[in-house]
Amino acid sequence: MPANAPDAPLDRKVPMIIGCALFMELLDATAVLTALTQIANDFGEASVRMNLIVSLYLLAAAIFIPISGWLAERFGPRRVFITAICLFMLCSLACALSASLLQLSLARFCQGASGALMVPVGQIILLRSTSKANLMRAMAFLTMPALLGPVLGPPLGGLLVTALSWHWIFLINLPIGLLGIVLVLRNVPAYGGLPQHNLDKVGFMLSSAALASLMLAFESLGHGQLLGGYWPAALLASGLVLGALYVCHARHSPAPLLNLSLLRIHTFGIVLLGGTVFRLGSASLPFLLVLLFQLGFGLSALHAGLLTFAGGAGALFIKFISVRLVRRFGFRRILVCNALVGAGCMALCGLLRPDTGLLLTLLLLFTGGVSRSLQMSTLGALGYADVSRELAGQASTLSAMSVQLGMSLAVCIAALLLGWIQRINGHSLPTLEDIGLTMAVVSLLSVLSGLIFSRLRQDSGQAVASG
Template sequence: MLTSGSGKTVPMIIGCALFMELIDATAVLTALPQMALDFGEPSVRMNLVVSLYLLAVALFVPVSGWAADRYGPRRVFVSAIVLFTLASVACAASTSLLQLSLARMAQGAAGAMMVPVGQVILLRWSVRENLLRAMSYLTIPALIGPVLGPPLGGLLVTLLSWHWIFLINVPIGILGVVLVLRYVPDYPGARGRPLDVIGLLLSGMALGGLVFGFEAFGHGLLERRWALLLMIVGVLSAWLYVIHAKRCAQPLIDLSLLRIPTFGISFWGGNLLRIGSASQPFLLVLLFQLCFGLNPLQAGLLSFAGGAGAFLMKLLAVRIVSRFGFRRTLTGNALLTGLTIIACATFDIATPYWVIALVLFGSGIIRSLQFSTLGALTYADVPAELSSRASSLSAMTIQLTMSLSVGLAAAMLSLIMSVRGHTAVGETDVAGVMIVGGLVCAVSAVVFRRLTLAAGSAVYVGRD
């Protein structure tokens, strides 16, 4: 069993498990029309397959940290992979929208446990000075999964059938369980921390209402008034949870972690950065398919240049942060992230594909560095005994801000089209939203400037 805390095996195993979950979450989007045809359902109703998955993720993310503490992170991680694999089989075997929706909710619950618990394992396994290098393995799946998923789904649907989007998870899941049991240390659980039931209900309602509300608002899944009502319920529940957490000795989501300077700055700056950048894949799909007339496979292959850049940055992140430190890296890179997003706003139908691929490649490099660095700094000063709580809080807000980003981008796009009197999405409409997103990313640099020059220096002592 590998327990040194400085190798690559454990981070790669966890990264591959997360990659499976992210690929599946996005690949299904291209299969919805074929599913609707097979089930004899209207295409608009197939949005339930996506929305219920996100709802399940939102409901189960808050409890992931408690489960990891109570039963041990490896046991929970293996159970999540097994559940995800079985749910994938159930998805492939579904013969109705109801069956598929229930199976997707099970998948979402499993996925909600995989991401934060995988981080907990990595935090406990990695020695402190190699944390930046280890966390970079989790950044690559997060950047590549949403890009690779749609073209892979389109390829499988075209050559085989939509069932294979789920069936490919079976061998990956089996191999993942074997590798986790073989290489990942079995950290024991502790039975002293009771489950905060009230906190679970309030946080579930808050996250579920906000995530589902933003998703419904951004993609037109519900009438605007119902989507807004869900958001209001989410905000009210979040406010009640904050009051509850202050009075509870061991709250489910520990907001006192925000008092740790590096965690708090990473939390606020990182969430602002994600609000500005997480909608970029969504906007690029609209630009390439609706404005440029590319098919899903062509658009996906063009966007994949960003994933190639993410791989390259994995090899350089530690050296860059070691040279400039967290403060300079995050501050300067936040500005560069904003500039690369704004650069995408200059694309038009006459832009050569090699120019688009080059810009997206550079954007992938910059975003990979930013999120690898953020991932390490977030946990740099968090005590080991609080790592599971920190991971839950981080995963919960990441899920929320990514949904918020897409919802706001879609609403802004709709507003721009309405003001301009456009009935179809145009290049300049998408460009306007991208420019705003780039400016929001750039503003996050102000938050990162609050870091000290020596902040987080203990997590990048190791060299590649």
């Protein structure tokens, strides 16, 4: 029986395997942040220049995300997925063997390009191998290992840097990647490609240039460079102009690279907009929590990272009951109410103090992890509920693009707000009150996402929820 037949049982191995590849990418992206100081010392470079390691990774991801769906449709998603893992491993080895900042920066750019293919192509495989009825459960299993990456990244990175060296942050990807390739070859179906599927070259150049400009602008703004020159403003303006040119191009192209007509699908359009707004608030929480625990509480990087395990535990816990919750209450009610819960948890985190009981702190972080995890799984399933298999690749590319932009802009917004609040209060360094007020303001974005989700119909995603 085909895997996507209505009554086919869910093969948990496929979403778990894809999720493990995402785990590798997210683990690397977060763990490397803890090693920037040691890398700067080893290379004899100023710490401020280490931003290149992060910026070039994001730049490559922005450039290659638009083409990921086309590659999967043209050459087959499993082949592209395995190729992306292989390239990610080779680039990780190149990062570990780098002897200068230039070599490491080039290797990180290539690593970002290969990592950009994993999320959308992995989702295409999942959508092809899973029936609508099993989509909610599949998304839960997909995001389970992927959610552990950002949680384990900071403490694992701190441990590897302290006990061994920064090189092991990249070398650890090799055994994970090898295991992933073996499991993909054994368990993931080999869907064929479409030889006549031509590339929209103009659309690729416009969309990649627009995304790259916006990502670099957000990265610059997030590091407080808004008033440091015209460069971030020029990048932002360029990104908006190029994006507008792409929209004009897509309207007249018979086969645009990014199919914006998908936004007319009621559920997909609302999920994309509401999910992006929700991430603008929620994705900034790890950044703000690190500042809260290290600057406000005076904890070490390792101890601050260990506290985030509570959020990871909550994220894993809710996976086992998320499907039943959606079946009981429906997508619309879950998304609206959970957006408010997530906003409340973020605002309450801003009230934490060094003398707050450990149990209360862990409970709040656990609840926040539950909220974010449930929202991501629900959005992932509902977004594709009314998307046909033929359009799955294009929908996955649009979704990955919005996630990348949303998460980058989230840190930018949080950093800018914190800088403004800090200057208004006359503080040279962020204080507990500054960070707490920033969390409260950012949490309003999650409230706004709840208003967007309220536009969903009561029966939205019924075919998915009833599986």
